[in-house]
Amino acid sequence: MTILDTPRAADAAAATRPTDPVPVSRVDRLIRADDQLSLTLEFLNLDVDQATQTLVTHDPRIAFTGVRLVFGSQHTVEATIGTADPTPTEAVDHRVAAESRLVVPLDPGTPYALKAVLDLAGRALTLDDRAIPGPKPGDPRVEPGQDVTALELVDSLVFSPGPDGRFVAGIAPLTHDDVTELWRARLDETGSPATVRAIWSRPGDAPLARPLGQSQRDQIVAATTVDPADPIAVNRLWLTPQGSFIDLAGSWATGDLAGYLHRATAGRDIHVEVTERGFLAPFGIPATITTVTEREYRDDADGNPVAILVQDDYLSVSPDALPTLAPHMPDGGRAVPFTEIVAADPGRGPVALAPLTLGDGSQIDPAKIGAVIRDGVQVEIGYLGTDRTGATGIALSLPAIFVAADQAFTVQDQVNGVTTPLQNLSRFYAERPAEADLGGQSVGWADPHPLGTASPARATNLIRFVLDRPDLAGSTPAAVRDELEAAGRPACYPRVASADVVDDAVVSLVGGEPITVSYATDWLRSGNRAGNPGLAFLTLARETALDRPGAGRGLVSPSLRIDTLSQTLGSGIALRRSGPPGAGSVAAAGPNDLTWDPAEALGDAAKLFGSIALHEIVEAVNTSLDKLGDETGLPTIKALLEEDGIGYLLSWQPKLKTFRVAGDAVFVVAEDLASVGLPAFFGAKATSEATIELSQLVPFDRGAATDTDFELTLDNVTVQLPPGSPAIAIAFRRVRYHDPGDGNASLDPDLADWRFIGVLEFLEPVREFIVGLLDLGNVEIDDDGVRADIEIPVPKLSFGVINVADLRVGLGLDLPNEGSSTISFNLSDRDDPFRITMMGFGGSGSLEVRMVADDLDFLFGSLAVTYELAASIVVASVSLSASLGIDLRYDDSAVTLGAYVELAGNASVLGLVNITGKVLLALRYHLNTKLLRGTASISAEVDSLFGKSETSWRQTVEVSLASDDARRAALGAAETQPSFGDRYSTEQWDTYCAAFH
Structure with a gap:
């Protein structure tokens, strides 16, 4: 070694701290x-x-x-x-x-x-x-x-x-x-x-x-x-x-x-x-x-x-069954038909993660979220689902998209201004929903309810899935993330965007093809609780109407619209909840927590007396789920599979309500007559009732006509017309409309009484006298509608020194069952106005109004004041009058204002010679063209026993002026620009030209 x-090494520096590197x-x-x-x-x-x-x-x-x-x-x-x-x-x-x-x-x-x-x-x-x-x-x-x-x-x-x-x-x-x-x-x-x-x-x-x-x-x-x-x-x-x-x-x-x-x-x-x-x-x-x-x-x-x-x-997929319900899942997890799902990868071999491309061309990083690719194609994961009815083994497959765990629990859509990968994945699914082919397997789309009469299961061909994000209501993003991470559930959830299902009743109308549906709003919000009165669970993507083409005469267009699949009503009528959903469970919900608004079912096609929509007089149903199948006010609908087609029978006894326009009651039920100031036409204890029945046979043969029979009956109802400013009340003991579908529709009214109300109430004593003589000949009701043409002459009235003469009140109603309604009202008219005098003062006027449908069509009103002065001496008499008048005219959307001043005098000497003079100044302003026209006229005339004087004289001058706005508007609309002739009269131009000779 x-x-x-x-x-x-050199000695360490003094006072080296133990925490410093040795x-x-x-x-x-x-x-x-x-x-x-x-x-x-x-x-x-x-x-x-x-x-x-x-x-x-x-x-x-x-x-x-x-x-x-x-x-x-x-x-x-x-x-x-x-x-x-x-x-x-x-x-x-x-x-x-x-x-x-x-x-x-x-x-x-x-x-x-x-x-x-x-x-x-x-x-x-x-x-x-x-x-x-x-x-x-x-x-x-x-x-x-x-x-x-x-x-x-x-x-x-x-x-x-x-x-x-x-x-x-x-x-x-x-x-x-x-x-x-x-x-x-x-x-x-x-x-x-x-x-x-x-x-x-x-x-x-x-x-x-x-x-x-x-x-x-x-x-x-x-x-x-x-x-x-x-x-x-x-x-x-x-x-x-x-x-x-x-x-x-x-x-x-x-x-x-x-x-x-x-x-x-x-x-x-x-x-x-x-x-x-x-x-x-x-x-x-x-x-x-x-x-x-x-x-x-x-x-x-x-x-x-x-x-x-x-x-x-x-890739390895968990073989364990997974409940579909997860924390903070929108709509309580009701946006999917499965309560449990099991997945398996049927393939083998290596995989790769490919980027997902969004609609704008951007891509999601495959290291975070990617499409799983094997042998060059996206892996299809097989699923076995358990539906909401408990049926198991429902097989489907979907393309595999892998979400890395470090991205899976991000609940925000953006972090530091950057869109998160999960939110981009939600966008990807929204642009390209994942389609699962079920091949007609039966799927239970809703939880069965004990009171339901129709199964929530439907044969399903295709389901399109998108992604939901967590519902953060009442929680912070950090708390939701922690909860999801603890539960091992990612911050995204499946939602059915739409599905193609088979429904025998609806498919017979659309040529045997599956129908496209999505989850009903009431089901998503309330499930089978109080906010979903009809136990609706699916809504058709496009409404299917069971109509007989051409049926109806405007009074009611018989229609049984199918846009909802319901556990109580089967395939058919549209059910909606009006207002906020009822809180809590059925037991906690009060009887008024549950409403169904019939406006969605009846639409605007059904009209009464040409102006009142049927849904406006039908009260929303208040009920609760524990009464379903009992007397709830809901319509009942039955569908029978017959030899030639599918038959339907809709029966309904809706509760009627008083309908108001601008605060005035137009349609009045018997129970509200006293509160609106009308007598008890039908007796003190009478009630208003309605019955609607519609039966249809939809043949399997697409070329054959639909057999339809419709009947509507209203008992003890009153209408006050015209809507918005009622002047006449008409009470019916019964109105029965029947359309057997063969073109012979009939209306059978039973009239109880009618009377003037509102602004014409002062005429009621006169009407009672005249009705006694004429036996109610002024109001007509038949299959074509309601018509009235009433004119009441008012006797000359004297109030001390005030006298009123030539006053007439007219009311005209034309409410056809087809076409637009027409309502007219007048006080005297332009050609024969009413007259009022008081001592030396006098006046005249008139008012005419005509409405077609809900629009003002014609209006004319005028008012004039006159003062007269007369004096007489031994050999001569003199009179002088001054008049001031204004008028307003609305005709075909054009508005004109007018005013005039007239001075007239007359002198007579021994009755042999009469001298008359008149000065008239008139102005008329057109609001549409902003053109003002003025006319001045002076005339004088001498009459004697030997005829009219040769020296009688008359001069008229007319001037037209346009505002700057009118001139500018005229540049873009030449036809509205005042012409030279509008500005000057022929006499003015001749006088002007003569000055140059």
Whole structure:
């Protein structure tokens, strides 16, 4: 053995703190050719007493004394190839690991001899805190200090034994016959198998494919040092001058890393396995990807034997049944029909992870989330599901997408402004739903309910899955992540986007093809609880209407729409919940927590009296699930498979409600007559009732017509018309509408009474008198609708010095069962206005209004005031009048305002000569064109017993002006620009031109 003595280092500086690095005071090299021993000894705070040949303290102020045994590189990493890659003919890239070291305390007085220094079996090692069980202080990314044991058994991955670890080293060479063993330091552990922990991974990867990548090394460090942490079992760990001999095996029940196995001889890898946990989307089935690197002996292209590291990835899928319900799953997990799922990979052989490409062209890093590829195609994972009815063995398959465990529990959509991989995966599924072909297997789509009369199971051809993200309501992202990680469930969940199912009733209407459905909103929100009154579970993607084409006359268009599959109503009527869902279970839900809004079922097609939608007068149903099948107010629907087709019978006795427009009751039920100020037309105890029945036979022959029969009956109802400003009330004992489907629909009204209300209520005494004479001849009701043409002349009224004459009130109604409704109202009219006089003052006016449907069609209103003054003397009489009037006209969306002032005078002398004069000023402004026209007219006339005077005179001037806005508008609409003739009259132009002669 040769000992190379290196001179002692300079004395340490004074006041060195014990926590500071201990200085190297002496360095020796041990080299022995027999067993190839090559070792560097770095003495820490120790010197050699030459007289006694013992170790002494170098600096008494430093408490620690020991030796650092520095080994050469213990590992050489080589580039790997894949199974299908060609065998290289030249040397592959490689990289040598850094040195390894053992740090052992040595007491002063220890003999300076090989036997004493290498007697390691009884000495504890100085260790990094991360190598000691329990909480690990410090940053795991920090490189271990020089004063602790650090073994780079694998390139860039540093290990350390635990507190019980001891190394046994040979003192003298071991020779057997003519063979001497290679010197080694062997790890042993007192009383138990030896273990090590990976305490640090050097950041950065060498530019070559290698058995352990950066992320895998980090996972090994985390698995052995971050709580809960378990060490790696050591079957063999030798440190030698030619590299380490290792056989390491670790396994972990939780965390990103499931297993790690590493075998190497003389620093060269023989077999390496790293098993990483993950999950298979969309169900979240636990799975692993095991990267296996194995040294194989091959012949290269030149026929030379080559030892090369071959690396492949292998997929393993958990065989355990997985409940589909997971923490924080939206809609309580009701977005999938399966309660339990079992997965299996039917294929064999290596796999690869390929990137997923999003719609914008970006890709998800396959090291985080990737498509599993085998033999060039994406792996199909087989699933066996248990549905919500308890049926098992439902087989389907979906493409395998692997989500790495270190990405699987991120609940946020973005972190530091960057979209997370799981959110990108959700986008990927939204753009490209995963399709599972079930081939017509029966699937129970909802939990059966004891009161349900129809099965929730349907033959299913295809299911399209997308991904949901966690519902964070009421929880912080960190708390949800911890809960998901503890449950071992990824932060993504399967959701059925749509499915193709077979329903006998609906398929008969669409040519025998499957129908596309999705989960009903009420099912997702409430399941079979109070918020889902009809136990709906599926909604059709497109509504299927059981209509007889052309049926109905506008009063009611008979239609039984199928857009929902329900456990109580079967295939048919649309059920919805109005308002927020009822809270809690059925037992906790009150009777008013449950509502069904019939507007969704009836739509706007059904009209009463041309203006009132049927759904507006039908009250939402209030019920609870424990009464389903009893008197709930829900319609009942039956479907019978007959020889020629499928027959349906809808029966409903809905509760009616008073319907209001702008606060005025338009449709009034008998119970509310008193509250709206109407008499009890039908008796004090009468109630309003309704019955709706629709039967249809949908033939299997697509060319045959649908046989439809519809009947609607309303009892004891009153309408107040027109809507928005009622002026007449019409009470019906019964209205019966029947359409047998043969074009002979009929309306049978039983009229109880009618009367003026609202603004015309003052006419009611007059109406009662006239009705007694005319026997109610003013209102007509038949199959075509409701019509009324009423005009009531008001007798001349006198109130002291005030007189009202020529006042007439008119009301016209035309409410057809087909087409638009027309309502007109007038007070006198333009040609014959009403007149009011008071002493010397007088006035006149009129009002005319006409509405078509809900739109104003025509309006005209005028009002004028007149003052008259007369005087008479012996030989002459004189009269003078002044009038001021305004009017408003709306016709065909055009609005015109008008005003005028008129002065008129008359003088008579002995009755022989009459002199008359008049001055008229009129203005008219068009709001649409913003054009103002003004007219001034002056006239004078003399009459005598001998005829009209030749000197009678009349002059009229008309001027038109347009605003700046009107001029600008005219540039874009030439037809609205005032012409020259609009601005000047012919007489004005002639006068202007004559001035130039």
